[in-house]
Amino acid sequence: MSEPDLPVPTLLDLYRTMWRIRAFEDAAETASQGGVAAFGQAAAAQAAVRGPLHLSTGQEAVAAGVCAHLRRDDCLTSTHRGHGHTLAKGADPERMLHELFGKASGYCGGRGGSMHIADFSVGMLGANGVVAAGIPIAVGAAQSLQLQGIDAIAVSFFGDGAINRGPFAEGLNWAATFGLPVLFVCEDNQWSATTRTGTLSAGEGAAARARAHGVPARVVNGNDVEAVYGATRDLVAEVRAGAGPRLLHARTYRFKGHVSVDPAAYRDPAELQAALADDPLRRTHDRLLARGATAAMLAAAEHEARAEIKRALASAAAAPWPDAQAAFEQVQDQGAGTWR
C-alpha cells in the first residue's frame, strides 16, 4: 500500500528518533563486549554493560514509526529487545544507560538492567525477559483504561518468535472479545534467537493469525519508516475511535546477533549484506535528501544523537552503584525482603 509522502519536518523528526536509537544501541554494544559468557566469549569483569544485551540495531524504523503516534498517557509493553521502544516512547537515554550500567540512578535503580528497562512516567510499562509476556499485560492495561473511562490506548511490541507462544493467541482473543483499545505490533526481524523463524512457524504469520481471531491487521515494510508511520496512524486512529484491537506486522531485520556478543555466524553473510544495504536510516536519509533536506541537516541529526549518548555514557560511568541494601528494598510490603 502506498502512503502519501510525509512532509520533511515530520520525516526529519522520525530520522532523529531513529538516530537516537542507533547511537544508543551502538554505545551499549561497545560497552557490553566481554559482558557475558556466551557464544564462545568469556566474561570480562571490566565490561560496563554486563549480562545479555539484545540490540535492536536495524529495527529502528518500527519503534520510531509506531511511537510517533502515541501520547504520553498511552501504555506500552515491550520485549527483551526494547531499548528502541523505550526511547521512542519518550524515556531519557541517560537514565536508560545508567540502568544498563547497573547504577543507582538508572530507571530501576540498577535492579533491572537492559531486559527490564522501563519508564512508567511516560507509560512505558516495561521490557520483559520472557517472550510474549508483555502481551497480556498490555491487554489488561487496555481493559483497565476502558473500565476507568480513560481516553488512552495500550500498545504491545513483540517479536516474530512470540507468535508461537500461548499468550499471543490468548491476548488476541481476549482483546477482540472485549473490544479493547490495544495495538499489537509484531516487530518481525526474521530470527527467533538463533533460529530462522520461518523454519518453525506454520501458516502465514502474525497478521493471518490476528485475522483468524477477528483482529484486523496490516503488513508493512518495517524498514520504511514512512510505511510504518502511515499504517500506524490509521490503526491507532481506529483503536482510539473504539473499533477494538488492531495488529501491525512490520517486517524488518536484526543487524546484530541474538545478544551483543553473538556474531550470528549461523546466518548467510549475503543475507546480512542485503539487509545492511537496506538500512532504514540510509533509506530515510536518502528520501529526505531527495525531498530537499540538506546534507547538513541530516548530518546534524546523527551528530546530535551521538553527542547526547556520549554525554550519557560519561555520566553513567561516573555514577555511583546502588547500596547493597537496595537488594532488600522494593520487594514487597508484607514480609519484606529478608534472609528468613
Place this chain on the structure above:
Amino acid sequence: MALMSYAAAAADALALAMDADARVVALGEDLGRGGIFGQYRGLQARFGPRRVIDTPISEATIVGAAVGMALTGLKPVVEMRVMDFALCAMDEIVNQAAKNRFMFGGQGRVPAVIRMPIGIWSASAAQHSQSLESWFVHVPGLVVIAPGTPQDNHALLRAAIDCGDPVAYLEHKELWSMEGEVDARAAGEIGRARTVRAGRDLTLVSWSQAVQHCTAAADALAAQGIDAEVIDLRTLWPWDREAVLASAARTGHVLVVHEAVQVAGFGAEIAATLAEHSGARVARLGAPRVPVGYAPVLEAQARLSVPRIVERARALLERR
C-alpha cells in the same frame, strides 16, 4: 456477627471491598454464575459485568491482564478455579506479578489477589487436588494466605485486597460449606497466627483445612492424657515465627501438619526454623510423595487423618 459459610464469607468480603473501593474488580472463568463454588454469588448482578468479568479459559492472560490492570490503577481479584490451573499462569505469577515492583525499581506495584482453591476435593484425582503452597512461599514478592475458617476467609480476603502486594490466596475446596460466625468488621492481620486451643505437652502447627484434623486429633490426644496446643498459621508468607517459637518454648515438641506433600513442603521450613532457633523436638506430617488417586482407597492414602496425626504426635513425644 452473622452465620456464614466459608464461600459466602468470601463473597461478602469481596462485595464490601468493591463497595468501598471502585478500583477493585474481579476476573476469571464463570464468575457471573457465582464461581464454581459460589464464592462470587450475586456479585455480577450487583456490580455488573465490567467489574465482575467473565473471562475466556486463558489462565496466562487472566493473571497477565491483572498485572496490567494493577499497574494502571486497579486492584484486581483473580480467580484460578483450582490451584492446579494456576500452573498455566506460572510465568505471569512468578516472573511478572511477583517481580514487577523490584525489577522495575519500584516504579509500579501489583496489588492483585490471585485466588487458587487448594486441596483434595473428593474424587477429583491428580489435577484438581493439589496443595502447592510451598511453591509460592518460595517466590520473593508474593504474599501467601491460606484461611481455615469463614471468619478468616472474610477478614483475610479484605486484608489481601488492601495489602498492596501480589497475593496467592489459597481457599480450601472442602471448606466452602463450612459455617461459622463472621464479624464483617473484624480486621484481618497478615502474618498473625491464631491459637486454636492451648496445650502444655505438644504443639500442632497447621493451616487451612488441616487445622480441623489437628483439632480433632487434639481431642483424641486429650483422651489419652496428652495436652496438645493447636496453632493455625493462617498466612504462610509472612508467617508467624514468633508464635510458633513461643509455643515450642512452652511445649518442647512441635508437629507440623499439612495436606501438601511432605517432601519439601512448607513444614520443612518450619521444622528447619525450629531446629535453628529452638531446642524443641520437631516432626512433620504431610502427604506421601504420590499424585492424588481417584479411587477412594487411593485418594485416602494422600489424605490426612486423625489416627495418622495422633500416631505421629505420640511417636514424637516418645522419641529420645
